[in-house]
Amino acid sequence: MPVEHLTNGIHDTSTSLPPDFKAFKFIPKLIGDKNDSLNACLRMFEDLDIVEQFRPKNSTLRKFLQTVQKNYKQLPYHNWEHAFAVAHFCYLLLRTPKLKTQLNDLERLSLLVSSICHDLDHPGTSNSFQIQYKTPLADLYNNEGSILEKHHFAQTISILKSKECDIFEELSKEDFQHVMNILQDTIMATDIAVHFSSTMPRLKKTTEDKNGMERSFKQYMNGMTRT
Numbered sequence: 001m002p003v004e005h006l007t008n009g010i011h012d013t014s015t016s017l018p019p020d021f022k023a024f025k026f027i028p029k030l031i032g033d034k035n036d037s038l039n040a041c042l043r044m045f046e047d048l049d050i051v052e053q054f055r056p057k058n059s060t061l062r063k064f065l066q067t068v069q070k071n072y073k074q075l076p077y078h079n080w081e082h083a084f085a086v087a088h089f090c091y092l093l094l095r096t097p098k099l100k101t102q103l104n105d106l107e108r109l110s111l112l113v114s115s116i117c118h119d120l121d122h123p124g125t126s127n128s129f130q131i132q133y134k135t136p137l138a139d140l141y142n143n144e145g146s147i148l149e150k151h152h153f154a155q156t157i158s159i160l161k162s163k164e165c166d167i168f169e170e171l172s173k174e175d176f177q178h179v180m181n182i183l184q185d186t187i188m189a190t191d192i193a194v195h196f197s198s199t200m201p202r203l204k205k206t207t208e209d210k211n212g213m214e215r216s217f218k219q220y221m222n223g224m225t226r227t
């Protein structure tokens, strides 16, 4: 499906999204080319409708997304199109009334950023492969644990450290740390091995506790939406 009218900026009201973009039945791979998907990403951030205090500058957000896009390799699966599809699903969840009340603006913004960054610079091989073949990436992370996920998070931070891509530059120190914690937790939770050995049992335990319900809902959201 060719997507027209998606070539303008985030605040250009003349831009339009493909039919059904805001519905779960929408198929992300039909979005069009990379420019279309980048513009659709900008619209997803805009649609979060977060308070001005946390809203990234349009030009910085665009540069950030362009850089993220460039840092996905051309792979059969863990590519930009996959990141876009996951971000789109996350966006649809974040629009639901339940999540709008369960999560605050900063958390919703963080989750969308996390979803788009969660497989950054994926090499196309698994954690087991890194360790078995003692790859440079495995060396970098001491040949253990969630090597790829550590790398995806490190890549995210590296992009955010660039002044022109720093979409969180206006945040207070406290809010910035909160965002970093969410990004780290959610990206690390995408290691499927950790998900089944740690996240799921913890989720089961916390759902038995009324006070833990809200927290478990967030954890569930974090782990299940990104692999």
Ligand SMILES: [Zn+2]
Pocket: 082, 086, 118, 119, 226, 227
């Ligand atoms: Zn993924």
